[in-house]
Amino acid sequence: QTEEPLHVMISGAPASGKGTQCHLITNKYGLVHVAAGDLLRAEIETGSENGKRAKEYMEKGQLVPDEIVVMDRLLKPDSAEKGWLLDGYPRSLSQATALKELGFKPDIFILLEVSEDTLVERVVGRRLDPVTGKIYHLKYSPPETKEIADRLTQRFDDTEEKVKLRLNTHHQNVEAVLSMYKDITIKINGNASQKEVFAQIDGALTTLLEQRKTSSESM
Ligand code: AP5
Incomplete structure (x- = not known):
């Protein structure tokens, strides 16, 4: 009997740590990470008209109205095979409804709660490595080498x-x-620290998998 893969949603305010935790979750659980913001930024990189339009909304901090890229990614076969980890989607009732209509139902919805002052500090200190895609923070997770530090972007x-x-x-x-x-x-x-936050999430996912196992054994 093949096990049904996990379907996870992660939500939280800007810079609450979704991307950071998603890296840790995918490393351990092998889920396909579908990140709305990353997909939209990749679209902007292509220079397409859709990308240009998306950037206008993102610069204003508003939701991009036609975020079809996310659904396209979710519909690829690997998401069905390995399970998915949806990051930053859905962000509105209409997106949640669209997912439901297509049969995308999460097993668990993780909400990261972070105080507002901390969010602002995390945003302004965040840096990204364009080579590895790794997320850094000047204070909380500084780059390991000068070479990496020199190429970081904001x-x-x-x-x-x-x-x-x-x-x-x-x-x-x-x-x-x-x-x-x-x-x-x-x-x-x-x-809490990245490690402590992950320990809470890992605990919840482990419990979920154990509950599934117990209920399938009792059937
Ligand atoms: P998106 O890219 O999703 O941005 P966001 O929700 O604002 O979230 P972030 O990526 O900023 O933060 P994060 O929670 O991933 O935090 P991170 O792990 O990097 O969306 C951008 C835009 O795209 C939106 O504004 C919108 O316009 C558009 N968009 C996105 N989704 C959409 C949708 N569904 N529909 C329509 N439009 C959409 O961490 C932040 C920093 O803190 C890092 O430096 C990290 O190192 C540090 N850090 C993380 N955890 C900790 C910790 N525990 N302790 C100390 N530091 C930490």
Whole structure:
């Protein structure tokens, strides 16, 4: 009997640590990481008209209205085979409804809760390595070598001013999304260190897998 793969959603305010935790989760659980923001930034990189339009919304901290790239990625066969980890999607009731209509149902909805002051500090200190894709923070996870430090980049929407706009958008939409998944939501204290946050998430996923095993054995 082949085991049904895990289907996980992770949500939280801007810079709450979703991307960081997703790297740790995929390393351990082998899920396909589908990150809405990363897919949109990749679209911008191609220079396409859709990418240009997406950037206009992202610069204002608003939701991109036609975020079809996410659904396209989710519909690829590897997501069905290995299971998925949806990061930053759905962010509105209409996105949650669209997923439901296509039969994408999560087993667990992880909500990272982080205080507002911490979010701003995390945003302004965040840096990205364009070579490895790794997420750094100047204070909390500084680059390992000078060579890496010299090539780090910053996201165009990672300023204090823009994160306030992104936070507003988050507050406007989060309740509607949460209401769809409240039965399977687990709230995680995201203020702790990366390691401690992962330990909480790992514990929840392990429990979920054990519960599945027990219920399939008793059938
Ligand atoms: P997106 O790219 O998803 O941005 P976001 O939600 O604002 O989240 P971030 O990527 O900023 O943060 P994160 O939670 O991944 O944190 P990270 O791990 O990097 O979206 C960008 C834009 O795209 C949106 O504004 C919107 O316009 C558009 N968009 C996206 N999804 C959409 C959708 N579904 N529909 C329509 N439009 C959409 O961590 C942040 C920093 O903190 C890092 O430096 C990290 O090293 C550090 N850090 C992480 N964890 C810890 C810790 N525990 N302790 C100390 N430091 C930590």
